[in-house]
Amino acid sequence: MDNKEIIEFLKKIELFRGLTDDEYQMLMCCVEVKTYRAYQFLFRENGRRENIFIIYEGEVELFKSNPYGVEMKLTYFSKGDFLGEGSWDTETPHS
Known part of the structure; x- marks a missing residue:
């Protein structure tokens, strides 16, 4: 799963809705797919x-x-x- 796919998934989750593109990019440093x-x-x-x-x-x-x-x-x-x-x-x- 690449970063773009992860960000698109996160955009659908209420906890992360409304973030800016820059905020999603910053969030990616904390994401670990397991x-x-x-x-x-x-x-x-x-x-x-x-x-x-x-x-x-x-x-x-x-x-x-x-x-x-x-x-x-x-x-x-x-x-x-x-x-x-x-x-x-x-x-x-x-x-």
Whole structure:
């Protein structure tokens, strides 16, 4: 995926709508395209917040462990959705 394709994708995401062309170019220095396998973790509960994840393809399920250690599915994300945006404004771990 080249920069032009990434920028066109970002323009469709509400979080990034309305940026200028220069701002999209500046944003590209922070973009890293990654592919994850099924059942691979993006982050873990109580882990350090470091990234925003934007789903280009596929689905991501979000789970939370209950006090007994049983994982409960909270929601899922699909193309165009984003998660981890708390990393922009807080030092608290993933909840």
